[in-house]
Amino acid sequence: xxxxxxxxxxxxxxxxxxxxxxxxxxxxxxxxxxxxxxxxxxxxxxxxxxxxxxxxxxxxxxxxxxxxxxxxxxxxxxxxxxxxxxxxxxxxxxxxxxxxxxxxxxxxxxxxxxxxxxxxxxxxxxxxxxxxxxxxxxxxxxxxxxxxxxxxxxxxxxxxxxxxxxxxxxxxxxxxxxxxxxxxxxxxxxxxxxxxxxxxxxxxxxxxxxxxxxxxxxxxxxxxxxxxxxxxxxxxxxxxxxxxxxxxxxxxxxxxxxxxxxxxxxxxxxxxxxxxxxxxxxxxxxxxxxxxxxxxxxxxxxxxxxxxxxxxxxxxxxxxxxxxxxxxxxxxxxxxxxxxxxxxxxxxxxxxxxxxxxxxxxxxxxxxxxxxxxxxxxxxxxxxxxxxxxxxxxxxxxxxxxxx
Numbered sequence: 001x002x003x004x005x006x007x008x009x010x011x012x013x014x015x016x017x018x019x020x021x022x023x024x025x026x027x028x029x030x031x032x033x034x035x036x037x038x039x040x041x042x043x044x045x046x047x048x049x050x051x052x053x054x055x056x057x058x059x060x061x062x063x064x065x066x067x068x069x070x071x072x073x074x075x076x077x078x079x080x081x082x083x084x085x086x087x088x089x090x091x092x093x094x095x096x097x098x099x100x101x102x103x104x105x106x107x108x109x110x111x112x113x114x115x116x117x118x119x120x121x122x123x124x125x126x127x128x129x130x131x132x133x134x135x136x137x138x139x140x141x142x143x144x145x146x147x148x149x150x151x152x153x154x155x156x157x158x159x160x161x162x163x164x165x166x167x168x169x170x171x172x173x174x175x176x177x178x179x180x181x182x183x184x185x186x187x188x189x190x191x192x193x194x195x196x197x198x199x200x201x202x203x204x205x206x207x208x209x210x211x212x213x214x215x216x217x218x219x220x221x222x223x224x225x226x227x228x229x230x231x232x233x234x235x236x237x238x239x240x241x242x243x244x245x246x247x248x249x250x251x252x253x254x255x256x257x258x259x260x261x262x263x264x265x266x267x268x269x270x271x272x273x274x275x276x277x278x279x280x281x282x283x284x285x286x287x288x289x290x291x292x293x294x295x296x297x298x299x300x301x302x303x304x305x306x307x308x309x310x311x312x313x314x315x316x317x318x319x320x321x322x323x324x325x326x327x328x329x330x331x332x333x334x335x336x337x338x339x340x341x342x343x344x345x346x347x348x349x350x351x352x353x354x355x356x357x358x359x360x361x362x363x364x365x366x367x368x369x370x371x372x373x374x375x376x377x378x379x380x381x382x383x384x385x386x387x388x389x390x391x392x393x394x395x396x397x398x399x400x401x402x403x404x
Contacts, residue, residue: 038083048061120178121198240277248320265279302314322351
């Protein structure tokens with residue numbers, strides 16, 4: 001039986017060669033891996049036969065009927081079709097073809113074209129993981145990283161809890177998003193899409209109406225550790241960094257704004273489609289008049305807001321906060337400010353320095369026994385001359401720096 005099959009195959013091959021010679025040099029017999037085009041002469045769910053330019057009959061069957069490009073899903077007799085040669089001759093003397101391989105190549109070629117043309121496409125969300133969303137473009141599976149979501153859909157989960165982020169991302173499964181392709185690699189079967197890139201085109205057009213310095217009114221749409229998101233204008237969204245929410249030092253943005261609040265802000269930066277805004281710029285800087293309220297040598301009451309290895313941040317009033325360096329907390333040497341002060345406690349301090357231009361105010365507990373003239377004289381003596389070549393023993397953090 002095997003001998004008979006080999007004989008039939010050899011005869012068919014010989015006949016094919018004779019046919020090619022009779023056709024002249026205008027026809028070339030396909031090789032494995034070539035794309036061939038032909039006319040559908042029979043089509044069913046499990047098998048498709050096509051006539052390849054009168055040279056031979058090709059058959060597509062089994063898993064090779066599957067097509068990533070979707071171009072062959074509804075073929076009928078008489079239609080033209082393209083397939084990849086996977087075997088020159090099968091047991092029936094027919095050429096084995098594949099829509100799957102041809103469709104795969106066509107699908108990835110199309111994806112490359114879409115990326116190069118920056119076309120906005122629909123991506124269907126089919127699954128989610130902690131890093132982002134699994135998507136399907138046509139029949140090709142790709143990935144949409146969390147970082148490529150728009151600010152509207154970005155997971156604003158307090159504390160960055162990964163399980164909560166995953167639960168949030170799973171709410172998008174079975175939905176579609178407008179995206180752009182930002183990376184394609186057929187060899188690695190890698191497809192990366194971006195919702196942010198698709199939104200950027202629309203946002204750029206709307207943003208062209210705004211410039212740095214413009215005042216806008218909008219609604220707070222999200223509050224996170226590093227600031228608050230505000231929606232304004234025609235669906236635009238920007239970020240008010242924690243350091244731009246108010247002049248005073250802030251640990252938690254929720255103490256200033258909450259989701260749903262309507263606020264006014266000034267645009268301080270536009271970079272591509274990233275908008276940064278400031279609420280504090282619309283208010284007078286309290287440090288400009290700090291010398292009208294406080295003076296070196298004054299004894300004041302202050303609440304401890306925060307401690308760290310180099311000192312304690314102290315709230316004198318709602319707008320002015322000062323710093324009591326660890327060396328100013330006690331006449332004794334201490335290793336930690338918590339040995340003297342605790343967060344939430346109110347203490348009496350002496351003001352030992354005021355620098356309005358740098359938003360700094362120095363406080364001391366140990367100098368409470370000194371008189372104002374001595375304190376002022378000491379502060380004046382200390383200001384200028386830093387010794388060349390000698391770095392300060394401790395680098396101080398200002399309230400503004402700590403907030404940022």
